Amino acid sequence: xxxxxxxxPPLAPAAPExxxxxxxxxxxxxxxxxxxxxxxxxxxxxxxxxxASTSVxxxxxxxxxxVTWHFATYWDALSEYWPQFLRSVAYAASATVxxxxxxxxxxxxxxFRAGRWRNLIMILVIAPFFTSFLIRTxxxxxxxxxxxxxxxxxxxxxxLDVTSWLGWTAGDRVLxxxxxxxxxxxxxxxxxxxxxxxxxxxxxxxxxxxxxxxLYAKPVTTFRKVTFPLSMxxxxxxxxxxxxxxxxxxxxxxxxxxxxxxxxGNVIQSQFLRVLDYPTAAALSFILMAAILAxxxxxxxxxxxxxxx
Amino acid sequence: MxxxxxxxxxxxxxxxxxxxxxxxxxxxxVTVFSFNKPNGRFNYEWQQFSTDAWKDPCGVADMCGSLALxxxxxxxxxxxxxxxxxxxxxxxVRYRFRARGAVNSLIxxxxxxxxxxxxxxxxxxxxxxxAQLGFWTILIAHIMFCLSFVVTAVKAxxxxxxxxxxxxxxxxxxxxxxxxVRVTLPIAAPGIAAGALLAFALSFDDxxxxxxxxxxxxxFPMFVWGSAQRGTPVQINVIGTAMFVVAVLFVLASMxxxxxxxxxxx
Amino acid sequence: MKTTDATDxxxxxRLSGISKTYGSFTAVHPLDLTVPQGSFFALLGASGxxxxxxxxxxxxxxxxxxxxxxxxxxxxxxxxxxxxxxNTVFQSYALFPHLDIFENVAFGLRRRGIKxxxxxxxxxxxxxxxxxxxxxxxxxxxxxxxxxxxxxRALINHPKxxxxxxxxxxxxxxLRRQMQxxxxxxxxxxxxxxxxxxxxxxxxxxxxxxxxVMNGGRVEQxxxxxxxxxxxxxxxxxxxxxxxxxxxxxxxxxxxxxIVVKAAGDKLILPGxxxxxxxxxxxxxxxxxxxxxIGLAHADEAGSIPEGRNRIAGKIVNTSFIGxxxxxxxxxxxxxxxxxYVQNIDRDPRLxxxxxxxxxxxxxxxxxxxxxQDIDAGxxxxxxx
Numbered sequence: 001x002x003x004x005x006x007x008x009p010p011l012a013p014a015a016p017e018x019x020x021x022x023x024x025x026x027x028x029x030x031x032x033x034x035x036x037x038x039x040x041x042x043x044x045x046x047x048x049x050x051x052a053s054t055s056v057x058x059x060x061x062x063x064x065x066x067v068t069w070h071f072a073t074y075w076d077a078l079s080e081y082w083p084q085f086l087r088s089v090a091y092a093a094s095a096t097v098x099x100x101x102x103x104x105x106x107x108x109x110x111x112f113r114a115g116r117w118r119n120l121i122m123i124l125v126i127a128p129f130f131t132s133f134l135i136r137t138x139x140x141x142x143x144x145x146x147x148x149x150x151x152x153x154x155x156x157x158x159x160l161d162v163t164s165w166l167g168w169t170a171g172d173r174v175l176x177x178x179x180x181x182x183x184x185x186x187x188x189x190x191x192x193x194x195x196x197x198x199x200x201x202x203x204x205x206x207x208x209x210x211x212x213x214x215l216y217a218k219p220v221t222t223f224r225k226v227t228f229p230l231s232m233x234x235x236x237x238x239x240x241x242x243x244x245x246x247x248x249x250x251x252x253x254x255x256x257x258x259x260x261x262x263x264x265g266n267v268i269q270s271q272f273l274r275v276l277d278y279p280t281a282a283a284l285s286f287i288l289m290a291a292i293l294a295x296x297x298x299x300x301x302x303x304x305x306x307x308x309x
Numbered sequence: 310m311x312x313x314x315x316x317x318x319x320x321x322x323x324x325x326x327x328x329x330x331x332x333x334x335x336x337x338x339v340t341v342f343s344f345n346k347p348n349g350r351f352n353y354e355w356q357q358f359s360t361d362a363w364k365d366p367c368g369v370a371d372m373c374g375s376l377a378l379x380x381x382x383x384x385x386x387x388x389x390x391x392x393x394x395x396x397x398x399x400x401x402v403r404y405r406f407r408a409r410g411a412v413n414s415l416i417x418x419x420x421x422x423x424x425x426x427x428x429x430x431x432x433x434x435x436x437x438x439x440a441q442l443g444f445w446t447i448l449i450a451h452i453m454f455c456l457s458f459v460v461t462a463v464k465a466x467x468x469x470x471x472x473x474x475x476x477x478x479x480x481x482x483x484x485x486x487x488x489x490v491r492v493t494l495p496i497a498a499p500g501i502a503a504g505a506l507l508a509f510a511l512s513f514d515d516x517x518x519x520x521x522x523x524x525x526x527x528x529f530p531m532f533v534w535g536s537a538q539r540g541t542p543v544q545i546n547v548i549g550t551a552m553f554v555v556a557v558l559f560v561l562a563s564m565x566x567x568x569x570x571x572x573x574x575x
Numbered sequence: 576m577k578t579t580d581a582t583d584x585x586x587x588x589r590l591s592g593i594s595k596t597y598g599s600f601t602a603v604h605p606l607d608l609t610v611p612q613g614s615f616f617a618l619l620g621a622s623g624x625x626x627x628x629x630x631x632x633x634x635x636x637x638x639x640x641x642x643x644x645x646x647x648x649x650x651x652x653x654x655x656x657x658x659x660x661x662n663t664v665f666q667s668y669a670l671f672p673h674l675d676i677f678e679n680v681a682f683g684l685r686r687r688g689i690k691x692x693x694x695x696x697x698x699x700x701x702x703x704x705x706x707x708x709x710x711x712x713x714x715x716x717x718x719x720x721x722x723x724x725x726x727x728r729a730l731i732n733h734p735k736x737x738x739x740x741x742x743x744x745x746x747x748x749x750l751r752r753q754m755q756x757x758x759x760x761x762x763x764x765x766x767x768x769x770x771x772x773x774x775x776x777x778x779x780x781x782x783x784x785x786x787x788v789m790n791g792g793r794v795e796q797x798x799x800x801x802x803x804x805x806x807x808x809x810x811x812x813x814x815x816x817x818x819x820x821x822x823x824x825x826x827x828x829x830x831x832x833x834i835v836v837k838a839a840g841d842k843l844i845l846p847g848x849x850x851x852x853x854x855x856x857x858x859x860x861x862x863x864x865x866x867x868x869i870g871l872a873h874a875d876e877a878g879s880i881p882e883g884r885n886r887i888a889g890k891i892v893n894t895s896f897i898g899x900x901x902x903x904x905x906x907x908x909x910x911x912x913x914x915x916y917v918q919n920i921d922r923d924p925r926l927x928x929x930x931x932x933x934x935x936x937x938x939x940x941x942x943x944x945x946x947x948q949d950i951d952a953g954x955x956x957x958x959x960x
Contacts, residue, residue, distance in 0.1 A: 029404035033412060036393035036456055040415050043453040047430035054433050102328045109325030123560050124329060128336050130556035132514055134533040135549040138541060139335035142342065142353045190332060240421070248423020251516060255537055265425045265517075272429055272521065278436075285429040289422065296421060473669035476636050479656040480663045481683035481732065488657075491682075495673045 048289075055282035065278065077283045081267050085287070088263040091178065091253075092246035095185035099193040099242045100235065102186070107197035107234070108227075112206065125194055133188055137255050140184050144174045144256070176258035184252035192241040200234030201227070236303045244292055264288055336553055343546035350540025362543035366551075369542040372532055376548065379529035382444070383513040386451035390512075391505045393452070394459025395497075401460070402467040419457045427454060428521035435522060442524025450522045451512040458511060459504035466500020586612035586647065586735045586768040588633060593642030595628050602628045604792045605641060610736075610770055610785075612647075615762050617771045617783035621815070625792040626772045627666075630738050633770065635659045646735050657686070662729035663738040667745055668721050670713035676700070676724055677709040683732040699731040702761065719750045726758070730765060737762075739771040743778060755781050776816050780804070788812050790953070804865075808851045810944055813863050814953035820869075821950050822862045822909045826854050833938070836862055839908035843885045843941065850943025859946035866914040868940040871903060873923060874931035886935040889913060891928050905932060 055073060059065035078085075110121050128136060143150055151174050154160045163169040168179040204227060212222040228235075250265030264284060271281035316323075342352055346359035367373035401412065419427065431453070435446055474496065478488040494501075516530040523531060533545055588610040595603040603625040610616040618626040631637035633644055635656035643652045651659050662683065670679050680699055681692040700706045703723035705716075713721055722742060729737055742758070743751045759782050762769050773779050779786045780800035787797040788811070796803060796812045807813035810821060824838035834845045834854045845862055852860045864885075872880055880886060889907035901922065905913040915934060926932065 029400040029406040032396040032400035032404075033406075036397040036460075037412060037415065039393060039453060040419070040456060043431060043434070043449055044419055044427065045415065047427075047434040050433045050437055051430035054437075102331065105321050105324035106328040106332075107325075108321050113322055113325075119564060121329065123557060124333060127553060127557050127560070128332060129510055129514070131336060131339060131549040131553045132530055132533055134516060134530050134537070135339055135545055136335040138353075138533070138537060138545075139338040139342070142338050143334065145353060187331065187335065190328070194328075244421055244423055248425040249517075250425065251534075265423070268425050268429055269520070272432060278433065281429060282433060285426045289426045292423060293421070471667075471669060473665045473667070474671060476656070477663070477665055477669040477671070478682070478686075480634055480636070480661075480665075481728065482657045482686040483682070484655075484657050487686055491686075492671055496671075 051282045052286060054278050055286050057279050061276055070279070073279045073283045074287065077280050078287065081264065081284060084262050084264045084267050085291075087178075087261065088247050088265070088288075089291075091182050091185060091261075091263060092243050092249075094182045095189060095246050096193075096239050096243045098182065098186040099190050100239065103190055103193035103197055103238065107194050107201055110194075110198050111201035111204075112209075122198075125191055129191065134251065134255075137184055137188065137252060140180070140187065140256055141175065144180055144183070146173055146175060150174070175256065176261070178257070178261050180256040181253050181261050181263075184256045185246045185249060188249070188252060189242040189246055192245070193238040196237040196241060197231060197234040200231045204230050232303065236300070240296060240299070244296065247292060248288060336549075339546050340550045340553070343543060343550045345543055345546075347543065352541045352543050352546065359543075362547045366544050366547045369544045371527065372529075372542065372544055372548075375527045375529045375532040378444075378526070379513055382447055382451060382528065383509050385448055386455055386512040387505050387509045389448070389452040390455035390459050390508045391501060394456045394504060394508075395463050395501055397456075398460045398463035398467055398500075399493075402464055403472075416457050416460050419454055420461075424454070424515075424517040425521075428518040431518070432521045442522060443526045446522045446524070447519055447526065447528065450518050451515060454515070454518060455508035455511050458507050459501075462504035462507060463497065463500045466497050466503075470496055587645070588616075588736055588768060588770065589645040590629070590633070591643050591645070593629075593632055593639040593644060595625070595632060595637060596640045601792055603632075606794060608787065608794065608797075610768060612768055613766050614784045615759070615769045615771065615782055617773060617779035617786045618789055619773055619776060619779040619786050619815075620789035621774055624789040626789045627740055629789070630663075630740055630770060630772045633736065634661055634663050634738050636663075660732075660735045661738060662732050662734040662736075663740060664722075664725045664729050664742045666741045668713075668725040670721055670724055670728070672713055675710050675712055676705065676716070679713065679724055680728045680731055682728060687732075695731060699727045702730075702764075703727045718746050719754060722746065722754060723757075726761065730761070730767070734767060736768045736770060739769060741772055741774070743773075743775075751775075751778070758782060780816070788815060790815075806849060806942060807863070807944070809952070810861065810948045810950055811953035813942075813944065814951065818866050818914055819863045820866060820910060820913050821944070823946065823950070824860050824862045824909070826856050826858045826860055828856060829854065834860075834943070836860055836943075838862060838887075838910075841887050841909060843887075844938035845941045845943045846939055849939075849941065852943045852945040854943070861944040861946050861948070861950060863942045863944060864936055864940055866902070866916040867900075869915045869934050869936045871905075871915050871917050871923075871926060872933045872935065873925045874933055875925075877933045880933060880935045883938070884935040885938050885941060886933055887913070888931070888933050891926060891930045891932055893928060894926070901926075903932075905934060907934070 053067055054065065056067060056069050056071060057065040058068045058070045058073075106121075106125070110118055110125075114121050142148070145151070151160070151172065154163075154174070155172055160169055160172055160174070163179055164171060168182075169177040174180050174183075208226055208230070209222055212226045213219075217225060247263075248265050250263055250269050253261050253263045253266055268281050268284050268288070271277050271284065275281075342355070343362060344358050344360060345352055345355055346357050346361060347354070348356050362368070397412075397416065400406070401409070401416075428450075431450055435442060440446055470493075474492055475488050478492040479485075483491055514530060516534060519528050520531060520534070527535070529548075533541075536542060536545060588608075590606055590608040592605045592607060593603065594601065594605040606629065608629075618629060620626045628637055632639045635651070635654060635658075639652065643650055645651065646660060651661075671682065674682070677696055677700075681696045684692045684695060697706065697709070700709055703726060705720060705723055705727065708716060708720065713724065716724065722745075725742070739758075743754050746754060755778055758769075762782075771779070771783060780803075783800065785797065786800055786803055788795045788803065790811050796808045798806075803812060804816055807816065807819065810819075813819035813821065822838045822843075824836040824843065827835045827837045827842065829835070829847070832847045834847050834850060836843050836845055843862055845860070847854065850860065852858075854860065870880070870884075874888070877886075877888075887907050887909060889905040891903055892906045892912075893904040895902050896919075898919070900916045900918050903915040903917065903926065905915055907913050913934065
């Protein structure tokens with residue numbers, strides 16, 4: 001025990017003169033924030049302003065553009081491309097609903113029923129990410145190929161008759177139809193629905209199910225009154241993570257769709273990269289951004305989960 | 310009757326497994342078709358079994374070059390986004406400062422913005438500045454959109470960290486720098502690693518933003534996109550399959566090692 | 576083993592006028608306090624009373640708004656925590672989860688550039704009986720073991736003062752008792768000044784030489800545990816430390832050193848030396864007595880109570896049997912819920928709810944408090960804690 005009673009090793013000597021009350025690290029947070037925030041300001045916020053300014057410019061590629069406050073660009077863009085806008089919202093909304101319907105059982109399975117398989121299933125949900133999504137999307141061309149087994153089965157079951165009547169497919173084709181695009185969107189964004197759903201389901205105490213059962217709730221009632229309401233944060237962030245990128249996507253519409261299934265992303269992309277009509281492209285992009293921000297705000301308000309973000 | 314009951318009880322399991330099948334089906338197709346020997350330029354229809362593509366994965370002009378470029382960009386973007394994002398996450402969790410709300414919005418907005426909007430506006434900036442599109446503009450764009458995801462991942466970890474651990478380090482003669490290196494960083498490491506992994510995956514797989522800001526530079530996703538118009542070489546499937554297998558093996562190996570280490574300790 | 580002697584006062588903790596305010600909220604009012612070298616000092620109070628803030632100001636984890644902290648002759652007010660010869664056992668321990676037990680304990684030594692730590696760490700782990708667990712991670716240990724690691728990690732640095740922030744709060748009752756004795760043993764063995772923050776009055780009284788009872792950012796009373804218990808100066812201390820029966824009374828007369836008071840018709844005697852209230856005739860005073868000092872006699876036996884004892888008549892409203900004693904609640908004219916603890920030696924079967932009884936006690940066990948205070952101060956706090 002002798003070591004314990006020896007004199008303590010010398011420490012830094014105390015400052016003899018009285019120092020003013022120290023303010024430790026008052027500027028530290030600003031130094032930590034500066035580089036990252038600067039990056040976002042210059043390469044995210046500033047471009048938005050440039051884009052806003054571009055959208056009210058007129059001119060041509062050869063003569064250069066000038067800000068002329070030409071708001072008519074917005075009107076022209078909307079009146080010409082409103083079908084693509086509507087299509088984007090419709091496809092993205094359909095894909096989001098499908099993702100929720102498909103993703104919820106899987107998230108529930110992982111959270112409550114998977115037992116020792118939980119980690120394996122989790123890996124299988126995430127692993128596809130490691131194959132480029134473009135390669136995986138191209139695989140749908142094979143799966144939905146004309147005369148392939150999937151289309152054949154749907155044909156035999158007369159499902160395609162129904163979907164054709166609804167305008168989702170055309171004749172005995174699935175590829176190059178709205179159904180194929182929605183199918184691709186659903187596939188691509190499904191993990192973004194499953195992961196937040198799983199996170200919020202996993203937090204639910206399993207004893208709540210027992211308590212609900214103990215209080216005379218049937219399994220369905222337990223789900224409706226206990227599990228689902230408690231998973232709302234996951235539902236909200238899952239739908240946002242699915243809907244927002246799906247609206248702006250043009251990959252699925254390009255690879256799996258046709259000229260008739262073009263979404264707003266396709267228009268923006270071709271205006272920017274092929275037609276080189278920058279004001280129109282900027283205006284479209286700005287409208288898309290505004291529309292999504294508006295929809296998201298309303299949705300978050302309605303679902304009462306503002307603390308989500 | 311018992312079958313109906315069994316079905317009722319396991320309905321959610323069956324539905325979940327069907328969804329899992331839906332998620333994995335394209336990967337199966339990609340793998341199977343990496344052994345195809347297509348007739349024309351496109352690899353969409355099964356013809357006959359062949360291992361040609363596996364024997365010569367770089368046999369397609371420019372593909373492996375684009376792959377190397379993508380890996381390079383993903384590496385630097387991960388490094389940049391992780392460094393900047395970790396710093397922001399620490400500032401947000403550990404300090405009170407003005408403009409906190411504005412900073413939070415600036416972090417959140419890139420995640421709530423369709424990629425095509427960010428891509429288009431960033432291109433507008435580059436065009437206005439007269440920047441040369443290529444490696445650097447791609448890297449700048451990737452760091453920008455990965456940043457928010459890193460912040461979110463690191464923030465979650467740092468928030469769940471007991472501030473008393475750092476106080477204990479200070480109490481035990483560790484100065485601010487020592488405290489950070491010896492205590493804060495090791496404990497936050499899983500969050501930082503998760504953020505970095507996410508950034509790498511996002512950067513490596515990004516197409517839309519890259520497509521706008523790459524100029525004539527071709528990354529791997531852009532190569533795949535181009536080949537979807539011109540003709541899809543089987544080697545694309547080889548790369549896709551190999552990456553999937555490597556990733557799964559990597560995760561399984563780390564899980565087995567982790568399990569064994571835990572068992573040995575217990 | 577103690578290093579305490581007249582020349583070594585390096586372990587004195589001297590707080591001069593320190594206070595802490597957060598915006599408009601004052602957590603600690605200007606406070607002067609001296610903790611002598613080698614003593615076991617407890618800061619006792621309900622949550623939010625400022626005791627932890629005071630401790631953290633000594634540790635350097637909190638900057639005082641005013642005042643200074645001295646360790647011995649050294650002014651450490653401006654020193655950051657890592658330059659103070661003071662170590663802390665944190666609430667819920669704050670063991671580093673990524674380091675094993677050995678490295679946790681070695682942490683402070685290594686930070687001060689000491690290379691050969693093995694011998695010291697092993698000796699320290701032996702002191703807290705954890706020599707076998709050196710290579711485990713904190714989460715593999717039980718709560719009591721983690722607690723001992725936290726103590727070892729702090730003590731190995733030979734701090735001048737060891738600060739303990741609710742060190743036993745996370746343990747169950749039985750383990751807590753055991754660790755109380757253990758900590759007391761370690762303190763006696765190493766002779767370092769311990770400053771201990773707790774909300775558990777029994778814990779404070781068991782372990783500490785001196786207890787400071789804090790309330791609302793102020794020290795209400797400071798003293799040895801027995802002294803605090805027997806001579807509370809405020810209603811808060813009287814109620815927070817154990818239980819007190821407080822009776823509102825009026826000063827009737829003085830006879831020698833004693834004060835005669837009247838409470839609802841009964842005359843009670845209060846030793847003048849035990850009253851902290853002004854005793855002007857006709858003035859109000861609160862008369863207190865602890866429940867275990869009281870004898871309980873059935874009304875039929877009133878005649879057999881010796882002369883010279885304070886006595887009050889009442890009716891039993893409730894009894895609870897708790898093994899070593901029986902607790903009675905008696906309704907008296909002067910005090911509607913008079914508590915009486917009677918040891919279970921010979922139990923009188925007539926003492927059931929509804930029975931008329933006479934309470935009696937030695938006047939020397941009576942204390943007086945200023946009547947201008949809240950009579951229930953400290954009652955609710957103890958329950959909340």
